[in-house]
Amino acid sequence: MSEPNWEMLNNRATAAEKEIALIKQKIEWLHQNITTDTSQSIPDANKEEFERLQQENIKLKHRIAILTRTIEAQRGKASAMSNTPQSNTISINNTLWDIFHRAITAAYPNVLNPRVIVTTSNNPKFGDYQCNNAMPLAQELSSSGTKVLPRNVANNIMSKLEESPLIDKYEVAGAGFINIYLKRDFGQLILSNWLKTGEVLPPYVEKKRVIVDFSSPNIAKEMHVGHLRSTIIGDSISRLLEYLGHDVLRLNHIGDWGTQFGMLIAHLQDKFPNYSTVAPPIQDLQAFYKESKIRFDSDEEFKKRAYECVVKLQAFEPDIIKAWKMICDVSRQEFEKVYTRLDIKLVERGESFYQKRMELIVKELESRNLLEEDNGRKVMWGEKRGSGIPLTIIKSDGGFTYDTSDMAAIKQRIEEENADWVIYVTDAGQSLHFQMLESCAQKAGILRSYHRMDHVGFGVVLGEDKKKFKTRSGDTVKLIELLDEGLKRTLEKLKEKGRDKVLSEEDLKAAQESVTYGCIKYADLSHNRNHEYVFSFDKMLEDKGNTAVYLLYALTRIRSIARTAKVTQDELRRHARDTPISLEHEKEWKLAKVLLKFPDIILDISENMYLHPLCEFCYEISCAFTEFYDKCYCVEKNQAGEIVKVHMGRLLLTEATAIVLEKCFVLLGLKPVSRM
Numbered sequence: 196m197s198e199p200n201w202e203m204l205n206n207r208a209t210a211a212e213k214e215i216a217l218i219k220q221k222i223e224w225l226h227q228n229i230t231t232d233t234s235q236s237i238p239d240a241n242k243e244e245f246e247r248l249q250q251e252n253i254k255l256k257h258r259i260a261i262l263t264r265t266i267e268a269q270r271g272k273a274s275a276m277s278n279t280p281q282s283n284t285i286s287i288n289n290t291l292w293d294i295f296h297r298a299i300t301a302a303y304p305n306v307l308n309p310r311v312i313v314t315t316s317n318n319p320k321f322g323d324y325q326c327n328n329a330m331p332l333a334q335e336l337s338s339s340g341t342k343v344l345p346r347n348v349a350n351n352i353m354s355k356l357e358e359s360p361l362i363d364k365y366e367v368a369g370a371g372f373i374n375i376y377l378k379r380d381f382g383q384l385i386l387s388n389w390l391k392t393g394e395v396l397p398p399y400v401e402k403k404r405v406i407v408d409f410s411s412p413n414i415a416k417e418m419h420v421g422h423l424r425s426t427i428i429g430d431s432i433s434r435l436l437e438y439l440g441h442d443v444l445r446l447n448h449i450g451d452w453g454t455q456f457g458m459l460i461a462h463l464q465d466k467f468p469n470y471s472t473v474a475p476p477i478q479d480l481q482a483f484y485k486e487s488k489i490r491f492d493s494d495e496e497f498k499k500r501a502y503e504c505v506v507k508l509q510a511f512e513p514d515i516i517k518a519w520k521m522i523c524d525v526s527r528q529e530f531e532k533v534y535t536r537l538d539i540k541l542v543e544r545g546e547s548f549y550q551k552r553m554e555l556i557v558k559e560l561e562s563r564n565l566l567e568e569d570n571g572r573k574v575m576w577g578e579k580r581g582s583g584i585p586l587t588i589i590k591s592d593g594g595f596t597y598d599t600s601d602m603a604a605i606k607q608r609i610e611e612e613n614a615d616w617v618i619y620v621t622d623a624g625q626s627l628h629f630q631m632l633e634s635c636a637q638k639a640g641i642l643r644s645y646h647r648m649d650h651v652g653f654g655v656v657l658g659e660d661k662k663k664f665k666t667r668s669g670d671t672v673k674l675i676e677l678l679d680e681g682l683k684r685t686l687e688k689l690k691e692k693g694r695d696k697v698l699s700e701e702d703l704k705a706a707q708e709s710v711t712y713g714c715i716k717y718a719d720l721s722h723n724r725n726h727e728y729v730f731s732f733d734k735m736l737e738d739k740g741n742t743a744v745y746l747l748y749a750l751t752r753i754r755s756i757a758r759t760a761k762v763t764q765d766e767l768r769r770h771a772r773d774t775p776i777s778l779e780h781e782k783e784w785k786l787a788k789v790l791l792k793f794p795d796i797i798l799d800i801s802e803n804m805y806l807h808p809l810c811e812f813c814y815e816i817s818c819a820f821t822e823f824y825d826k827c828y829c830v831e832k833n834q835a836g837e838i839v840k841v842h843m844g845r846l847l848l849t850e851a852t853a854i855v856l857e858k859c860f861v862l863l864g865l866k867p868v869s870r871m
């Protein structure tokens with residue numbers, strides 16, 4: 196295969212993408228121009244125009260479908276071409292996509308850019324992967340007048356399939372399925388590359404500048420379990436994108452600005468008049484917030500002063516800024532404790548950062564007539580006026596809002612940070628806000644067709660009683676207390692198992708922390724993020740099933756096999772150069788095929804931002820490993836317990852398993868320990 200011409204492929208994909216964006220705009224425009232209420236009679240003069248537009252609409256839709264497929268084809272080709280058997284990481288899906296795309300196109304040249312349907316097979320009887328294109332193709336051909344049986348279509352595609360270093364054989368089965376069998380040589384080659392390098396290199400993707408906005412709690416308010424979810428999911432997404440080689444900026448968009456600061460500062464001035472020289476001893480900022488709120492609601496004079504403070508704050512008056520900083524610091528210290536424990540890295544860039552930029556963007560939007568008057572407020576609609584809730588850009592009292600800061604922030608991120616891709620991780624309750632933001636940013640010309648924006652939403656956290664997550668007394672749960680509770684429960688479990696008797700104090704502590712924080716993260720990530728999720732220490736700390744505890748144990752067990760055989764990791768790497776990995780036994784080959792799916796799992800996540808398949812994958816690995824280990828001896832001992840034989844090819848397979856599992860753990864934010 197000749198070297199792909201990257202630049203050309205990329206240019207073509209970008210050109211196609213731009214064309215799509217233009218067409219989409221055109222369609223959108225058409226939608227707006229064709230009257231939506233067809234029950235109203237259309238004046239005769241417009242009827243012809245209406246029909247013409249409708250016709251054009253149909254044509255455009257058809258064109259969109261073709262263009263979308265062209266893009267898919269370009270992308271498929273590009274990624275498949277990056278796969279040479281020599282490389283460390285191969286996307287099997289992309290390679291099969293490419294092989295089948297070529298075969299189908301050769302078999303049916305009149306079918307333009309067919310949608311290739313290749314899936315993994317879940318029954319070994321039907322191969323390792325399957326191509327299911329024959330049925331829909333037969334249907335398509337029949338409807339255009341050529342009656343043909345799916346099985347014949349499958350045979351025709353089969354006759355055009357090229358040889359590939361990945362594929363052992365293809366076969367047509369049933370009504371017209373094509374079963375695909377992978378080659379063991381290929382598996383051996385890839386796994387031994389992983390062993391030699393000591394890691395799985397990431398699959399190829401085009402590198403992007405990505406901003407991940409996550410965690411983002413609010414000053415003086417509780418950092419609650421919702422923020423914990425955002426923190427865990429956002430961190431894992433960032434880890435994955437960093438692994439793929441993207442240039443990732445992790446931003447903590449803290450709620451550190453707005454009118455509530457007026458009352459907080461006014462209250463601070465009264466309670467701690469010398470705050471500018473002595474740091475005010477506020478431990479409980481929430482109680483402080485409540486006190487000031489009571490005064491704000493009942494004392495007119497105080498309210499007036501609070502408003503004045505807001506004005507002074509927004510004008511950056513030094514004394515007021517000092518008070519504001521003190522208040523923010525109290526919260527910041529609390530947040531930091533959580534981040535340190537969970538090993539989360541974030542750059543703080545709160546709403547206050549955008550004050551000047553909010554003023555600028557408001558001017559810009561006004562001068563471009565993008566704002567509308569609405570009961571004293573100024574609002575902005577997205578591309579589709581009238582659907583959803585518009586952004587409130589200026590409140591009736593002249594102040595800015597959450598929406599204003601998000602408009603300013605997206606502009607700053609795209610234009611100053613040069614982001615290609617912006618990701619927001621918040622509860623699903625904000626999804627309409629982000630849809631409107633995206634639409635407004637497009638309308639304002641900030642987001643272009645080549646930018647990508649994702650709102651990664653998630654469901655609410657429930658207590659074991661399936662009600663909103665609260666303490667027994669009905670208060671919101673403080674995150675630090677929650678983490679402490681987790682540590683306590685884990686230690687009890689470890690002691691129950693007598694681990695405190697065998698582990699050193701240091702190892703015990705490492706295991707306790709790894710398990711606690713690991714299980715909290717894993718419980719969150721292993722659920723489909725859209726769903727509600729029940730927070731239960733009992734469930735997360737179970738050592739059976741798809742839990743962090745089970746998997747952390749699995750990895751230490753896998754790693755201990757080589758230790759029993761007295762083979763070090765370095766030695767394994769050296770052996771990998773000349774000893775073939777054993778893939779003869781059915782269970783060995785089954786395990787290897789699971790491991791080989793890793794690049795595709797990663798690529799899928801970077802497309803759809805769902806992390807639970809990565810957790811399912813970890814579990815699948817450990818199940819396949821157990822099956823393998825049950826049937827295949829790695830180390831044989833005599834009755835005296837002395838080692839009589841080390842099966843190096845199998846030991847290599849255990850190490851390859853450990854390498855993949857460990858990589859998954861890193862991406863999920865779990866910290867494996869050597870003993871637990």
Ligand code: ARG
Pocket residue numbers: 408410411412413448449450601604619620621
């Ligand atoms: N502070 C917000 C909250 O607690 C989340 C901010 C998310 N990021 C953003 N750019 N709007 O819900």
